[in-house]
Amino acid sequence: MSRYAYVNGRYVDHREASVHIEDRGYQLADGVYEVVGVRDGRLIDEKLHLDRLDRSLRELRIGWPVARPTLEFIIRELMRRNRLRDGLVYMQVTRGVARRDHAFPTQPVKPALVLTTKNTRRIEADAGAGIAVKSAPDIRWERCDIKTVALLPNVLAKQAARESGAYEAWLIDGQGNVTEGASTNAWIVTRDGELVTRATDNGILAGITRQTLKSMASDLQLKLVERPFSLEEAKQAREAFITSATSFVTPVVKIDGAPVADGKVGPTARRLREEYVRFAAEGEAVT
Structure with missing residues (x-):
């Protein structure tokens, strides 16, 4: 079966998809x-992801490449063409094509829009044996709240983690506190x-899965505290876990x-995963 991508107004063969140099x-x-999860053909938290995309675009002063309802249609059409049931929809917006200059283009430029999909294994409620993380210095810029494509520090941290046998990197700020993972938000359950x-501040991304999980924690009457926690506190915790659109x-x-x-x-991570999988299965059906 052919796989399609969407590039600046056209659905094209994924192998032939390209952007201007x-x-x-x-x-x-x-x-x-933005990355939106899909389970059983259902988009997970689509509205919240598009709201965050809107915020990121405004922070960088990039206009919407198409109207929001049009983007919603493109997402569904690409899912249909690729017969996506379980996986991810990736969407990227750049300022567009212009002669290379660090400053913004002086002439109007149409923002560029690219979408792809990816099939992944279906995430189940059973978390298996869990994962390992490796700490790394947080060397990113000071606006990590914007979901930009500038991810080189994240890439290097993730690669170092994988080479050490860990799945994810936890980034540590100058005060010894965990900011977040290379591609996830970080959580612990204290001994109390x-x-x-x-x-959420400029030092981390306001994760959509994180936001949904906060509501779930309230419903489950868990005592949620939003504050910095150190690497040493994490090592002494009762539990720890990560959240994201890709890892639940x-x-x-x-x-x-x-x-x-x-x-x-x-037990806390197990219960929250079970609840999130249940929530994901009740997302918006795409026909």
């Missing part, structure tokens, strides 16, 4: 992106039973080679 996203990382995640809720059982608590998946 002077697209500012390619040359200057002058663009933003508090569910802790860093408050994934328990962390090892940090820097040392087990978290007894090194097994804890």
